[in-house]
Amino acid sequence: MNDTIALLEARRSAPAAALAEPGPNAQEIDILLRVAARVPDHGKLAPWRFIVFEGEGRDRAGAIVADVYAKAHPESDAGRLQAERKRFSLAPLVIGVVSRAAPHEKIPEWEQVLSAGAVCMNLIVAANALGFASVWLSEWYSYDREALARLGLGEEEKIAGFVHIGRAPGPREDRARPTLTDIVTRF
Structure with missing residues (x-):
């Protein structure tokens, strides 16, 4: 192999x-x-971009998320707000992949969205190839327009994912994977 x-x-x-x-x-x-x-990028549009959250930038992003959450949930206790504040500081590095998919005369928007997903997967594979561990997440703030605007996204932009990267303390257990006979048909 x-x-x-x-x-x-x-x-x-x-x-x-x-x-x-x-x-x-x-x-x-x-x-x-x-x-x-x-990644595959039909039309060479680069329908995605990156936001790198590192160092103190992770804390600033977490403060934004906590603030937006607190406004939407005034009943939240200090523990919940602290958890929201730590969203970007759990891992040493978080890379936001921003989808800029938009209507185009030749390139279907769906292909642009898929390209942003491929960016996330390439990022994860590259991190693992360099010896890091990673996880691709989208949380509530990935869909909250105020949070996204304050994190630097434009009105038409969306988050394809936040990829958290760092060192794992040890081997990770595998999860159940689909049996190929359940998901493959031949034509």
């Missing part, structure tokens, strides 16, 4: 709260972003 297939077969998501330092350094982040951007 070649190394790429072995990596793909061994890849597992890790809980964001389990991802520890050290995270990727500046050179590794550049590699991750470069590899993530090498």
Whole structure:
């Protein structure tokens, strides 16, 4: 078996709260972003972009999420607000993949959305190839327009995912995977 297939077969998501330092350094982040951007992209539109949350930026993003949550849920206790505040600081690095899919005369919007999903998956595979663990998440704030605007998204932009990257404390258990006979038909 070649190394790429072995990596793909061994890849597992890790809980964001389990991802520890050290995270990727500046050179590794550049590699991750470069590899993530090498996806099928019909029309060369780059219908996605990145937001890198690192260092204190993670705390600022968490403060935004907690503030938006508190406004929508004034009954929230301090514990819940603290959990919201920590959303971006669980892992050493969080990369937001922003979908910029839009109507186009030749390129279906659906293909643009799929391209953003491929970016997320390339990012996860690249992180694992560099020895990191990762998880691709979307939480409530991925769909909250106020939170998204305050995180820097335009009105027509959406979050394809927040990819959390760090070091896992040990091997991750696999989950049940579909049996191929249940999901494959031949034509």
